[in-house]
Amino acid sequence: MSDHENGHGDVRPRTAVLTRGFDPKLSFGSARPAVFRSSTYVFESPEAAEHAFAITTGKIKPANGERADLIYARFSHPNAEILEDQIVPLEAGATQAAVFNSGMAAIMTACFTFARPNSSIVYTTPLYGGTTGLIHSFLEPFGVRGIPVHGGDAEALEEAIRKAGDCCIVLLETPANPTLMMTDIERVANAAAAHPAKPVVMVDNTFLGPVFQHPLLLGADIVLYSATKYLNGFSDMLAGVALAGSSDMIQKIRSRRNMFGNILPPDECWMLDSRLPTVSLRMNRQSKNAQRLAEALVGHSKLSAIYYPTLFTDPEQKRIFEKQCAYPGGIFSVEFQGGKPAAFDFLRKLRIARNAVSLGGVETLVCHPKTTIHSGMTLAELAECGVTDGLVRVSVGIEDWRDLLADFEQALAG
Numbered sequence: 001m002s003d004h005e006n007g008h009g010d011v012r013p014r015t016a017v018l019t020r021g022f023d024p025k026l027s028f029g030s031a032r033p034a035v036f037r038s039s040t041y042v043f044e045s046p047e048a049a050e051h052a053f054a055i056t057t058g059k060i061k062p063a064n065g066e067r068a069d070l071i072y073a074r075f076s077h078p079n080a081e082i083l084e085d086q087i088v089p090l091e092a093g094a095t096q097a098a099v100f101n102s103g104m105a106a107i108m109t110a111c112f113t114f115a116r117p118n119s120s121i122v123y124t125t126p127l128y129g130g131t132t133g134l135i136h137s138f139l140e141p142f143g144v145r146g147i148p149v150h151g152g153d154a155e156a157l158e159e160a161i162r163k164a165g166d167c168c169i170v171l172l173e174t175p176a177n178p179t180l181m182m183t184d185i186e187r188v189a190n191a192a193a194a195h196p197a198k199p200v201v202m203v204d205n206t207f208l209g210p211v212f213q214h215p216l217l218l219g220a221d222i223v224l225y226s227a228t229k230y231l232n233g234f235s236d237m238l239a240g241v242a243l244a245g246s247s248d249m250i251q252k253i254r255s256r257r258n259m260f261g262n263i264l265p266p267d268e269c270w271m272l273d274s275r276l277p278t279v280s281l282r283m284n285r286q287s288k289n290a291q292r293l294a295e296a297l298v299g300h301s302k303l304s305a306i307y308y309p310t311l312f313t314d315p316e317q318k319r320i321f322e323k324q325c326a327y328p329g330g331i332f333s334v335e336f337q338g339g340k341p342a343a344f345d346f347l348r349k350l351r352i353a354r355n356a357v358s359l360g361g362v363e364t365l366v367c368h369p370k371t372t373i374h375s376g377m378t379l380a381e382l383a384e385c386g387v388t389d390g391l392v393r394v395s396v397g398i399e400d401w402r403d404l405l406a407d408f409e410q411a412l413a414g
């Protein structure tokens with residue numbers, strides 16, 4: 001897909017992110033937005049207050065292009081409005097966004113907006129640990145049955161959706177963490193569209209979006225992000241985003257956010273918004289670095305497997321990658337022949353790459369999923385998603401890849 005087929009008018013996403021959504025006139029001509037830390041906003045008249053409340057509470061629909069006056073910062077504030085307007089052009093097919101104070105807040109709020117009692121949610125495994133916890137600890141006790149399906153098995157997903165009683169949500173995470181297993185978004189969206197309950201299809205696009213994978217163009221309804229990762233890119237804040245082509249869906253999500261109070265605060269909005277113009281530059285460099293490293297490590301005597309999209313061997317996984325992803329992205333995992341001791345030895349010896357969870361930052365981070373991010377899974381779940389004792393996940397940064405390769409080689413030696 002070429003950049004300009006994204007439905008965002010006459011300019012491409014990398015231009016639109018710099019030209020849309022912020023009017024310097026509203027910030028005394030300042031080239032960067034001011035930060036508005038007010039908790040509350042002054043109305044021009046009591047009638048204006050009444051009108052703003054009527055729009056924000058959904059009693060009346062705003063006129064075309066009208067935006068409700070600001071009321072109170074838990075509902076919205078200028079920096080959230082600016083960020084939401086600037087992030088939309090980055091997501092192909094999106095018309096509206098809602099920003100949250102973490103990725104989990106975005107996922108939780110989207111789920112609570114569309115879940116209803118005595119319904120079911122079909123989801124791919126493995127999912128991010130926090131999301132799995134949300135389904136088991138909150139949604140299931142409230143009467144939403146969770147139906148897990150292996151993300152790479154398209155037929156099983158279609159069948160699970162077809163059989164799911166009153167299916168309210170289909171939640172996908174692709175590529176999956178940490179083995180990069182991919183799910184065919186379009187096939188799942190078609191199966192969901194054929195279900196009488198018309199489940200909302202949500203995709204956690206944290207690993208490859210917004211630059212390399214465009215779920216809304218493949219039939220998904222909502223795209224979710226941990227903006228803590230690539231969107232921000234500097235491992236110095238938490239944030240989350242929900243985007244959709246339907247403004248009605250985002251309005252519903254925002255009304256839940258009004259209740260929960262989990263909007264992204266002004267300072268964080270300002271920071272995240274300064275990171276958006278470089279998302280594409282950073283992700284392109286991270287993907288190129290990761291591809292060079294992953295491919296250079298193929299055949300290393302200490303490694304029994306390398307998980308990376310350009311190294312997929314399963315024809316179905318290769319097909320999905322070629323169909324729905326523009327580039328392979330900045331994350332790969334390696335499997336040590338020597339199990340946990342060999343994996344830990346490698347982590348101890350690295351000098352440039354750092355041993356930390358999280359991903360998507362400009363610095364290279366490496367972790368041992370089984371004892372950290374996936375330690376909450378049962379042994380059966382770990383085995384099913386290929387999280388073994390010898391697995392190490394790498395989130396590649398923007399360093400010179402030759403230094404990273406030398407660092408990996410010295411840590412693998414001896």
Ligand SMILES: *Cc1c(COP(=O)(O)O)cnc(C)c1O
Pocket residue numbers: 102103104105128130173177204206207225226227228229238239240
């Ligand atoms: C980190 C992450 C999350 C959670 O995001 P937070 O910003 O930490 O709340 C959700 N999904 C994926 C895929 C992630 O990597």
